[in-house]
Amino acid sequence: xxxxxxxxxxxxxxxxxxxxxxxxxxxxxxxxxxxxxxxxxxxxxxxxxxxxxxxxxxxxxxxxxxxxxxxxxxxxxxxxxxxxxxxxxxxxxxxxxxxxxxxxxxxxxxxxxxxxxxxxxxxxxxxxxxxxxxxxxxxxxxxxxxxxxxxxxxxxxxxxxxxxxxxxxxxxxxxxxxxxxxxxxxxxxxxxxxxxxxxxxxxxxxxxxxxxxxxxxxxxxxxxxxxxxxxxxxxxxxxxxxxxxxxxxxxxxxxxxxxxxxxxxxxxxxxxxxxxxxxxxxxxxxxxxxxxxxxxxxxxxxxxxxxxxxxxxxxxxxxxxxxxxxxxxxxxxxxxxxxxxxxxxxxxxxxxx
Amino acid sequence: xxxxxxxxxxxxxxxxxxxxxxxxxxxxxxxxxxxxxxxxxxxxxxxxxxxxxxxxxxxxxxxxxxxxxxxxxxxxxxxxxxxxxxxxxxxxxxxxxxxxxxxxxxxxxxxxxxxxxxxxxxxxxxxxxxxxxxxxxxxxxxxxxxxxxxxxxxxxxxxxxxxxxxxxxxxxxxxxxxxxxxxxxxxxxxxxxxxxxxxxxxxxxxxxxxxxxxxxxxxxxxxxxxxxxxxxxxxxxxxxxxxxxxxxxxxxxxxxxxxxxxxxxxxxxxxxxxxxxxxxxxxxxxxxxxxxxxxxxxxxxxxxxxxxxxxxxxxxxxxxxxxxxxxxxxxxxxxxxxxxxxxxxxxxxxxxx
Numbered sequence: 001x002x003x004x005x006x007x008x009x010x011x012x013x014x015x016x017x018x019x020x021x022x023x024x025x026x027x028x029x030x031x032x033x034x035x036x037x038x039x040x041x042x043x044x045x046x047x048x049x050x051x052x053x054x055x056x057x058x059x060x061x062x063x064x065x066x067x068x069x070x071x072x073x074x075x076x077x078x079x080x081x082x083x084x085x086x087x088x089x090x091x092x093x094x095x096x097x098x099x100x101x102x103x104x105x106x107x108x109x110x111x112x113x114x115x116x117x118x119x120x121x122x123x124x125x126x127x128x129x130x131x132x133x134x135x136x137x138x139x140x141x142x143x144x145x146x147x148x149x150x151x152x153x154x155x156x157x158x159x160x161x162x163x164x165x166x167x168x169x170x171x172x173x174x175x176x177x178x179x180x181x182x183x184x185x186x187x188x189x190x191x192x193x194x195x196x197x198x199x200x201x202x203x204x205x206x207x208x209x210x211x212x213x214x215x216x217x218x219x220x221x222x223x224x225x226x227x228x229x230x231x232x233x234x235x236x237x238x239x240x241x242x243x244x245x246x247x248x249x250x251x252x253x254x255x256x257x258x259x260x261x262x263x264x265x266x267x268x269x270x271x272x273x274x275x276x277x278x279x280x281x282x283x284x285x286x287x288x289x290x291x292x293x294x295x296x297x298x299x300x301x302x303x304x305x306x307x308x309x310x311x312x313x314x315x316x317x318x319x320x321x322x323x324x325x326x327x328x329x330x331x332x333x334x335x336x337x338x339x340x341x342x343x344x345x346x347x348x349x350x351x352x353x
Numbered sequence: 354x355x356x357x358x359x360x361x362x363x364x365x366x367x368x369x370x371x372x373x374x375x376x377x378x379x380x381x382x383x384x385x386x387x388x389x390x391x392x393x394x395x396x397x398x399x400x401x402x403x404x405x406x407x408x409x410x411x412x413x414x415x416x417x418x419x420x421x422x423x424x425x426x427x428x429x430x431x432x433x434x435x436x437x438x439x440x441x442x443x444x445x446x447x448x449x450x451x452x453x454x455x456x457x458x459x460x461x462x463x464x465x466x467x468x469x470x471x472x473x474x475x476x477x478x479x480x481x482x483x484x485x486x487x488x489x490x491x492x493x494x495x496x497x498x499x500x501x502x503x504x505x506x507x508x509x510x511x512x513x514x515x516x517x518x519x520x521x522x523x524x525x526x527x528x529x530x531x532x533x534x535x536x537x538x539x540x541x542x543x544x545x546x547x548x549x550x551x552x553x554x555x556x557x558x559x560x561x562x563x564x565x566x567x568x569x570x571x572x573x574x575x576x577x578x579x580x581x582x583x584x585x586x587x588x589x590x591x592x593x594x595x596x597x598x599x600x601x602x603x604x605x606x607x608x609x610x611x612x613x614x615x616x617x618x619x620x621x622x623x624x625x626x627x628x629x630x631x632x633x634x635x636x637x638x639x640x641x642x643x644x645x646x647x648x649x650x651x652x653x654x655x656x657x658x659x660x661x662x663x664x665x666x667x668x669x670x671x672x673x674x675x676x677x678x679x680x681x682x683x684x685x686x687x688x689x690x691x692x693x694x695x696x697x698x699x700x701x702x703x704x705x706x
Contacts, residue, residue, distance in 0.1 A: 073430060077495075084496050087663060090578075112465070115492065115503045115578075139468065142430075143437050150468045151504060225443075225468075310440060 002209040006134045006216050007154050007223060013129075013209050017159035018052035021095075021120070024157055025055045028118065030093040033059035034083060036106040037097040038066035041124050044167040045097055049122065056095070060086050064102065068247060071105045071140045073149070079109040093118050096155075099125035099172075100132045100255065103155075104147070107138030111153035120157045124164040126176025126204070127256055130183075130211040133158040135219040135232075145311055146244050152224060160212075162205045171254065173201070174292055178235075178256030180211040181291070182263060185284070186231045188214055189329030196287055230333035234323045235263035238342070241308040242297060253295060260292045264353055266324055268345035269337055275326040283328065285352055294353045302343060355562040359487045359569050360576060362510050366482075366562050370512035371405035374448075374473070377510055378408045381471065383446040386412035387436060389459040390450040391419035394477050397520040398450055402475065412448070413439050417455065421600060424458045424493045426502070432462040446471050449508075452478035452525075453485045453608070456508075457500065460491030464506035473510045477517040479529025479557070480609055483536075483564040486511040488572040488582075498664055499597050505577060513565075515558045524607065526554070527645055531588075531609030533564040534644070535616060538637070539584045541567055542682030549640050583686035586676045588616035591695070594661040595650060606648060613645045617706055619677055621698035622690055628679040636681065638705055647706045655696060 001014030012020050025033070033056055037046055042063050050056050062082050064070040083092070096106035096119060103121045110119035123129040139150025165173065177200060184192035191210055200207060215232065222229035239255075239262025246252050253261075267284045270276035309320055320342070323333040354367030365373050378386070386409055390399055395416050403409050415435050417423040436445070449459035449472060456474045463472035476482040492503025518526065530553060537545035544563055553560060568585065575582035592608075592615025599605050606614075620637045623629035662673055673695070676686040 073426070077426060080502055081496055084498060084501065084664060112461075112502050112504055114501060115490065115505050137468065143434055145437060148437065148467060149433055149465050151465055152468050311437060 002205075004134070004209070004213050004216055006158075007136060007220060009154055009157050011133050011158040011160065011212055011216070013160040013162070013205060013212070015161060015163060017122070017161045018049065020157070021049075021122070021159055022053045022055060024120070025053065025093065028093070028156075029091075030118070031089050031091040032086065033093050033095060034062060034086070034088060035059045035095045035097055036062045036064065036079065036102050038064050038070070038099075038102060040066055040167075041098040041102070045122075045124050045164055049097060059095070064105070066099075066101065068101060068141065068146075068252075071101050073140060073142055075105060076109050076140055079105070080113055083109070083113050088113065088117065090114050090117055093120070093156075095119070096121045097124065099123065099128045103128055103132050104137070104139050104150070107153060107155065108140055108150050111138050111151045116153065118156045120159065121155045122159050122161075125168055126165060126173050126208070127179060127254075128176075129160045129162070129165075129208050130176050131179040131215070133160060133212055134216040136223065141247070144244060144247065145308075146240055146247070148311075160208060162208060165204055175254040175256035177291065178259045178263075180207055181287075182235055182259065183211050183214045183232075185263065185325055185328060186234050186323070186331035187218065187329060189327075192328055228333070230321075231323045231331035233333070234325060234331055235259045235266055237309060237320065237322050238262040238265045238305070238345075241305045242300065244308050245300065245304055257293075257295055260288060261295060261297060261349060261353075264288060265342075265345045265349045266322060268348040269322060269341055270324040270326065272341050272344060273324065273335070273337070275324055275332070280328055289353065296350070297346070298350050300346075302346070306339065306342075355558075357487070357562070357566050357569055359511075360489060360507050360573060362507055364486050364511040364513065364565055364569070366513040366515070366558060366565070368514060368516060370475070370514045371402065373510070374402075374475070374512055375406045375408060377473070378406065378446065381446070381509075382444075383471070384442050384444040385439065386446050386448060387415060387439070387441060388412045388448045388450055389415045389417065389432065389455050391417050391423070391452075391455060393419055393520075394451045394455070398475070398477050398517055402450060409448070417458070419452075419454065421454060421494065421499075421605075424454050426493060426495055428458060429462050429493055432458070433466055436462070436466050441466065441470065443467050443470055446473070446509075448472070449474045450477065452476065452481045456481055456485050457490070457492050457503070460506060460508065461493055461503050464491050464504045469506065471509045473512065474508045475512050475514075478521055479518060479526050479561070480532060480607075481529075482513045482515070482518075482561050483529050484532040484568070486513060486565055487569045489576065494600070497597060497600065498661075499593055499600070501664075513561060515561060518557055528607040528609035530644060531612045531616075533560055534641075535588055535612065536564050536567045536585075538616065538678055538681060539587050539676070539684035540571065540682060542680075545681055581686070583674075584676045584684035586686070587678060587684055588612045588619055590662060590673065590675050591615040591618045591658070591698075594658045595653065597661050598653065598657055610646075610648055613641060614648060614650060614702060614706075617641060618695075618698045618702045619675060621701040622675060622694055623677045623679065625694050625697060626677065626688070626690070628677055628685070633681055642706065649703070650699070651703050653699075655699070659692065659695075
């Protein structure tokens, strides 16, 4: 079992999480419990959770449809309404059982219901285990912009059981790997070298623990995203814009898929800005070719991407600010990049990946 | 000028607030500015603000209709949409120019936009000057429940110009007085004695400063409402339920008007619980008769009031918890009260005030 101390709560990784959840719930004497899940975790994870945590047998279940479209203001209103109708009070608990959609939305609803009630996260996808389990970000999409409404609120605990990954479709496993490769690229060359050759499915537990510990170190230093935490945005300035753009279309990408594209394009920005050698660029490209499926973006409208980037939370004073790796395992932030450089980098992606 | 140090920001009370606002805005170098106001502050306060703060001349104005009905999720969506359309980024500022409706809603929208952007409050009603200027509570009404969705977020500054009260209708002045009398009742007998005989309009600045300083002392000790801050709920357990019940009806009460009713009913609870003598009860009743207009509640449905109280943020495990004064200038909290005691206290109100 791994135990990672985060900002006021623990991330526990192992097979005994149900015992820990039960003991937290018993200790806190919550007045009522609400479990938010999607149709997949309802089927594959909820029975296991409930049978192992007796206190949750009478929990109210709120089920959403899996997929980013549920991270909406409309669904938040449904969650708040359900809490009110079932008389949730300030001493009630929300249990988020699912991937990032469930924990982002559930965390947002809990953090704003009666000005904040307790919630815990039980991430069931690799992405949410590795990425969303530390950092305290909650949020919903609004007006076509990802996470444009949200809060910084820490859960009371995060409980990761890698066994949940057994029922996770392969595309969703890759989705989580993207963020794990990112954390290695920005801050740990040794971990990057391990990942290059690892059997990631077999080593899932260790890889998650390493990824969470690295991210936790960064967010603990900068809880509100004003400094070093910005390095976590590597791949995200472009990646988020592409993800937002394709949201709801037939080519909709998973977050990690968009971030893979973003990391490659932004690696080329590093190369153009002479932060990064041709060799290093080739190394990232080749590793990614080996691990990830390519997604073509030839027909994307550049002006729309620029427009979306301006609306991104990372944008300030309408200037594009990038976090760029300056060597494998190291990252700088608040770097200005020109429109032309972005165009060239996208061209590189379209012709190389 | 009075300067009260609150949780990470200052409350400034005086006639030179525009200079201070200008200097804050200049120092922070905000990328854009948004002023939220209602039709009254648009007419009576905005011209003054803009002409005295040159940096705000190009601010985007978001105007809401005065009244509690604007503190809605729908209007929050309008605010977020306006912020997005005008490319507000993480370095933008929201200026809340108005009463509690404006600062509660504006604070909520700012605290959740891109996970939180800066906002300042310029309260223009006595209630918002005396009550909403410290404590960090933001919120909107949802599903008929007051402030059921919101956050604890501190503004970057609160700027109080008592001159704004000159255009405030008399009913709204009384509305604010209710919270000032409450703070005296729960923690400062000397202030209560001063208030009994004061010409409150003439002494407005000093009374506001005293009220804010007393409240600030309490909320600083207990920022998240878990202990002594609950004494501020005196008059509010019953008062909020009555206010919620009449919301949208032709007998809709202002917050302070409901709280006056709540304080009298809850004073009678103190009397029934032998915390409070008959003499003390009479004193509160007589002072309130002298200062406030009576509002009859004879035809209220008791079951509905109990139902609303169960849904109140102050309720835990479905039990009614009251903050009750045990003598003038002192208050206890987490006191259980029976349905019958509440019925008797309401009867007292209906036959005495």
